[in-house]
Amino acid sequence: MFEKLKRVLKPVAAPPAEADGLARWAVDRMLSHHRLSNGATVAEGLLLDRPLRAGCAPSSRPYIVGVELMARAELGLRDDVSIIVMHRTLKRALEKAAGKVYADAVSQVQTTDRPLPEELMWLSMYRDAGWPGPTPDFWARYCVLTDSVEAAREWLDGDAIDSLCDAPAELRPVTPFLIALTRGKVYLRLQMEAPDDGLVSHYALDTLEQLSARALKLFGR
Incomplete structure (x- = not known):
């Protein structure tokens, strides 16, 4: 089932990206960083006085x-709040993949004890929320999955919406990109589609930092 999921979701291959952008961002925030044998860069330390781990x-x-550029901010938030912001094109791709996986499982009468990837579970657990205020361009580019529209509206205030709308042109709307607040943490997932000069990675990591700070203010224990 998971191999079928990979085939459904697989986009056009992207060129490898250098991880220098993450290293420079880590230095600016006094985080430690190191290069692994496979060429990956890992950064970790305290951001907003909370543990952060990031990797490219x-x-x-x-x-x-x-x-992939990924990050996890261990914020110690309330665990009853879940809000996922992702490119709408990614949601459509996940929906297509989920439909194919379920259809194949039913037609072949297959069962599995292995859980579905969390991203597919979000589609069934949370609704695609919307509210007045953000521009049509925002809603055309992003979807917000949550079971609490009120919490989502608080978290995604005007400044957060502006930041999400101010993505550099190099971060295309069709690029897989999400920031998720769930299980008391904030996560970043981003496909790097070109050698990283810092423009795209710094934007994504800065947005993660901004949304993490707001999450601490609103949902900290």
């Missing part, structure tokens, strides 16, 4: 091909 490495996720 070959992707193991079926919906990201080539190199």
Whole structure:
């Protein structure tokens, strides 16, 4: 089933990306960083006085091909709040993949004890929320999955919406990209589609930092 999922989601291959952007971002925030034997860069330390781990490495996720920029901010938030912001094109790709996986399982009367990837579970657990305020361009580019529209509206205030709308042109709307607040943490997932001069990676990591700071203010324990 998971091999079928990978085939459905696999986009056009992207060129490898260098991880220098992540290293420079880490230095600016006094985080430690090191290069692994496979060429990946890992950065870790305290951001907003909370543990952060980030990496730029070959992707193991079926919906990201080539190199993935990932980060996890251990914020210790309330665990009853889940809000996922992702490119709408990624949601459509995940929906297509989920439909194919379920159809194949039913037609072949297959069962598995292995859980579905979390990204597919989000589609069934949370609704695609919307509210007045953000521009049509924002809603055309992004979807917001949540079970609490009120919490999502608080978290994605005007400044956050502006930041998400101010993505550099190099970060295309069709690029797999998401920031998720769930299980008391904030996560970043981004497909790197070109050698990283810092423009795209710094934007994504800065946005993660901004949304993490707001999450601490609103949902910290």
